[in-house]
Amino acid sequence: xxxxxxxxxxxxxxxxxxxxxxxxxxxxxxxxxxxxxxxxxxxxxxxxxxxxxxxxxxxxxxxxxxxxxxxxxxxxxxxxxxxxxxxxxxxxxxxxxxxxxxxxxxxxxxxxxxxxxxxxxxxxxxxxxxxxxxxxxxxxxxxxxxxxxxxxxxxxxxxxxxxxxxxxxxxxx
Numbered sequence: 001x002x003x004x005x006x007x008x009x010x011x012x013x014x015x016x017x018x019x020x021x022x023x024x025x026x027x028x029x030x031x032x033x034x035x036x037x038x039x040x041x042x043x044x045x046x047x048x049x050x051x052x053x054x055x056x057x058x059x060x061x062x063x064x065x066x067x068x069x070x071x072x073x074x075x076x077x078x079x080x081x082x083x084x085x086x087x088x089x090x091x092x093x094x095x096x097x098x099x100x101x102x103x104x105x106x107x108x109x110x111x112x113x114x115x116x117x118x119x120x121x122x123x124x125x126x127x128x129x130x131x132x133x134x135x136x137x138x139x140x141x142x143x144x145x146x147x148x149x150x151x152x153x154x155x156x157x158x159x160x161x162x163x164x165x166x167x168x169x170x171x172x173x
Contacts, residue, residue: 028103032094035110039087039117046084046121049128053077056131069134076127083120089113122153 053076056062065073090110097106126149133142 024104028107031107032090032103032110035107035114036091036094039090039114042087042117042121043084046080046087046124049124050077050080050084053080053128065135068139069131072127072131072134076124076131079120079124079127083117083124086113086120087117089117118157122150122157126150126153 053073056073090113093106093110093113100106126146129149130142130146133145
């Protein structure tokens with residue numbers, strides 16, 4: 001991913017400026033802009049999953065789903081809606097608190113909210129995979145595969161960043 005340029009009103013780096021030239025306000029602006037761009041990508045994925053789930057309910061075969069499959073469907077649909085709301089919250093915060101002096105706090109809160117949104121999105125995607133595989137292959141095959149999917153999300157989206165952050169912290173010591 002490429003780095004986002006600083007806001008137009010931010011001081012521009014020059015060769016004379018040392019690394020880490022950003023003041024806290026400029027750094028917070030940059031981080032918020034980067035996060036909002038990342039969330040824009042995630043929001044598209046959530047919308048695609050939501051559209052897929054909405055379409056399922058209007059297919060003739062939907063009435064053939066078992067009660068358990070309909071429960072998975074409803075839980076997945078609701079997880080997707082809540083993920084969309086949570087992942088859009090940093091945007092709402094940014095709009096609602098535009099030019100607010102506590103930009104660093106806004107970034108911190110938005111980061112936590114985005115992490116919650118990732119958990120919800122991973123759960124929704126896992127639920128969608130579980131539903132489709134349950135219908136196509138049966139529960140005995142679907143559940144273990146969905147568990148592997150959930151573990152994959154956990155590893156890539158949470159454990160990997162944590163371990164990279166931890167290693168970087170140890171490298172600085």
